[in-house]
Amino acid sequence: MYLHRYCHVGLLGVALFVTGCEQSVTFSPEAGDEKRYWIYTASQDAEEGDIQYHLNSLLHYKMDSVGDIIQLQVIPEHLDLSLGNGDRTLNSATSNARNLQVFQSGFDLEVDKKSGTLLSLTGQDADAWSRHVEYFGENHPLLNMLRHQVSVPALNTSISTKVGDKISLPQFLGLPATLTVTQITTETLHATVEGKTNNRQLHGQLTLARENGWIESVYAVISKEQNASDFIAIQSTSNPQHISDPVPYFFHPQELWQTLSPILSSDPSGTPPVPHVMAKDDVFAYESGMLASGIPPYLSATLVHNLGQAPHSGHITLTDFRVRNEAGDDLGLPFLAPTNYHYFNDNKNSENAVLLMGWDHRETLEKTRSATATAHYYPDTLTSYTVQWREGEPQTFTLGDMTLNVTPYPQRQGEYHLSYNHGSSKNLLDTIDGLKGDIGITTLSAGPDWLTDSARDWLAWAGDPAQAIASTDMKLTEESDSVTFYVKARETNPLYSQTVTFLPKHLYEASATLPPITGNGPYNQPEPSEAEEDETEAHREILTERYAVTPFADITIDRSHPSAAMISLPMGWSSVCQAEVINDVEINHNGLIWQGHSKGPFPTDAFQLMTEDGIKQHFYDLTVETRLTCEGSPQWQTIPNVTNQTYPWLMDLSQLASITEDQPISALFKAYRFSGHDGDLLWALDRKGESIQHFDHPLSTILYDGKYLKFSGNIIEVSQLQATGEPQEKTWVTTFPPLPKG
Template identity: 25%
Template structure:
């Protein structure tokens, strides 16, 4: 419940020369908040981790002498080690009355002059009163503590270095120091240390709206619960709604970058900059297999030359009506699949505390495709001097100490439309450096990273340790087009409906067999642990070949023979294994490793199987749909794929899909039953094809193997 302490810090904001929080009636602000808390009891009790993600919304309902707010926790996910999980979007999660109390929301009023608490109550008065009457509830105590206004400052001087005393921040007497002031924002940090408690945080205010925008905070304090004492340590990261919850969560758990230097990477490849596709698909699909919803959309064309954004995401019920404010974007990610196809994933959480939420039948969004351009510019570096370079909407600042000409620092800030790609002309090592040196020593590395990320808001500092003095250096920035080059409304439907359209990209490439290839193209003999012998016989060779011994031996009266290592099992798609492995063993199968012996193996085949290139054609708009001339529509998939393989760019034989359902074709299906308008639907992007042919010339081969003696 600690995210609700944010309101206290809202009261530090403002505008003009001094920052004064002055919200307007009806103003509304939502924050995404992630916390990670470590509870360490004294004695032999185990420690406990409590992690939470929240979407907290504030709405101003009264201004003047009293500031009154409606506070709603629109989304919450709480994970307490040893005590299970709680999620607002899962009706079975948590106490029913507590869920009703949270769903109704809360009212908080404070004195506008002093910041003193005037009113704190739940909108559901009956449940609120009942909760108070229970007394001693940890939840209610934390809720009241979090909603109480711990400090109030009437004005923050818009002057870097100015300090203010905060009489009560979560029970601490703290000092706030202004770090930076720009026309758009004010940045500050606050800290407090007592005998058993300490606190440090950084925050930013929007000078125009007067609202708090970002915050990272670490609190450490003693606690007492049911007679148990100990220490409580919390890291909280907060950002406006629309930020990636997954990214915020990452900041609270992992040190983002290793301080160890690494080799300066090679410069990026130069590419054409036109958008790689001229169309967007009408549909993606909804994956409901996880706690959250996941939208998957497939983007054709080279993903490095374009960027896709999904905006205005809305949930629809079965009648096509919009379910208002139903979704919270958690994370956006992109994965290269095969060829030039990328999958764009968007993780969503269901907001609200409804016991019987309206079923989401589909989701729609506005898809916007942006072209990207690689910008390059060269600069002759001057050791010991500070230099700046404007490139692709960014300002790159380079500096090196006068007494260390081989140390170079590059500072820049990636934006929503511009990313630094790399550089050419620098040799040596480099590492990232965040502004963590000024932070208190008692903070842990991950806490320093989180706080520094709030202060920088995207700023990066790269430190180069050069092997030789630099001359001319070329910098590369990827710049996104200011406006989309393509737009369309996209629907996200069930996976079955998506798969039923053969003109949509397959969700993944499926190899016909597990592993990187089907089998060796020819029989292959190899040692097993140096003292045994294995031979792999590809499927096509088995009916044509005989394996024998020209020279063998016996062990304890049992001659050695070639025998199947195991009965080959069907692959994961149901097709026969691509080859049979044979093992040299005594005829009773008890021994397969030998010492100081020699054996000569002979393979005689009545023909010579081999793969030859095969021509095929692909649908230009849907290249996973292919035509191969001369195929028998009545032939089974298994029989066809035994003599014909469609290979991806890694040389793997690909499986076929049922052209109508999109599911993997079964071995017994006929080509006619799975085909679509004469095309075969491939589970991936084939780049070449091959067919099996058997040359009439006999094939013979002999191997002699000497097993080393016992050491």
């Protein structure tokens, strides 16, 4: 059973019960207290580093009575279990509620306050609980697991409020452990927890509320045999729909550090780089974004921005996400829009993943015709710091509230390791004045060195930002006495906020006036197969071919098959050349011709030798003389004043001479090319917003509003293939051998 097999860490995590005396954090619940927690658990494979499963749950705790025995309710408000192979085996928002009734109804618990021991656990829905017990038995592994998990995080030890104090815990997440108090604020107590057995080792970050002892957060990693790891994140939330997403990010620092790129310099005039602050009209440039489905229960909400070629800096967040029916009414579905920062991607879109929460919303979700949210734009700020640099020496620099440590590598001239306290909102740029050479990709890590790289990454991203350390390497060729570093910081308050609308994918992409969204698939969609990746890459290579014109002298007859012949014409020549048989040859009263044969719009066309009736294409014991005549040499020439200034991704077909809607799509690309920024070639999209698959179909099948072609990006330049110079020709004599005997 999946739940038994994969939920080793916990389906029903519970608050840490803490008791104590004065000057200690004391768990002091009262009847009627309520608390919600997002609990995330995952397990990482040792060999491949892949996630074997992850479980995300929202649990609601209600205190019924408090005495020597605490009576409480634990009600799962969302459960989401995913296996590493991409299958989602349990999701409360999109699964049949009847099958999950025993979970949806919640559980009644009795816990010994002094020891934290679970005394009883029963389902609140008596009928569903009875059926569950009758079917599985009282000692079914799932029930035993539930009983175990709700009692595991229970501490009956007083927690001192003195930094540095250590406390032995008989059990923390299944291991004996030692808690060390690391920080005290007016509201919270922070601690690290370390534990070890023969084959498991634990490191965690713990935060408790000083006022009542309730847990605020836990981020823990349990390292197992052969470097496999379990991950646990527990976050208290007063608003379940607005939290940081604890889903782990698994990087491989040792590989990334090997990737070096040149250190950038500021403007030669000495003007420091300035982050581009987008205008509000550019942030919210279009009337709608796109709503796409990923693997349930995730939706992808994508906004396209008018960034042009300006450096794009800053980030977008969404709040108050709502889906609506055809009449525009709110369907009332609860969504989690994580407060993580969503930066603009390479396609200058911003994509937010929103999680549908709750129980069995399938029927209501089908009524979705649009979505709305409040989008917030946060710009970045940039501060420069000039320091005195000492070549080859260890150095420490104070850059505002950031401490940068520079450590030279022994016996490696010009090579340094850089590390700094990352905090939650600041980054050191790879723009550095006064140093020349290469710099690596910055990686984040937190926790002790014995953790795996992936575990340290996860703690840095999901856990306490104050404990995250950013690191990178430099390999320098020139060093100056004066060096200027640049620190980029995220603003904590949005510069602009605006209500935005999202249309379902099929409606968005059917609109001519909404820009294309390319390279930005639905969140968490399945990985493509190897064959699909190969096909996509081949298609991309064709579509991004820069239409290089092959010299006339390089055109030859293809005799790869001894009994057939073909003239493959590279891109450009097919529109200006014709081939003909010039000697008198007949087979069964049919002459021979070179028949044009399209192999698609890119990169070649071909002439196939065949009889006039098209029946025979293989020949024996025959000599054929061929002449290829070309009007001139093909050359791409820019056509001025044809781009659409209002909707730059659209092309009015009437602006393209010699092209009509009844011609095949391939005719368009044989005669014209369309370039975006930096000369990148663009490709036309069909009316579903997807890459064209059938180039032999008429152009009318892909026209928007009966007249426009929609392209994969903004069209900056349109070029037409034209013949220039003097006509050219060449002849060949082709001899086919006799038919083989036997």
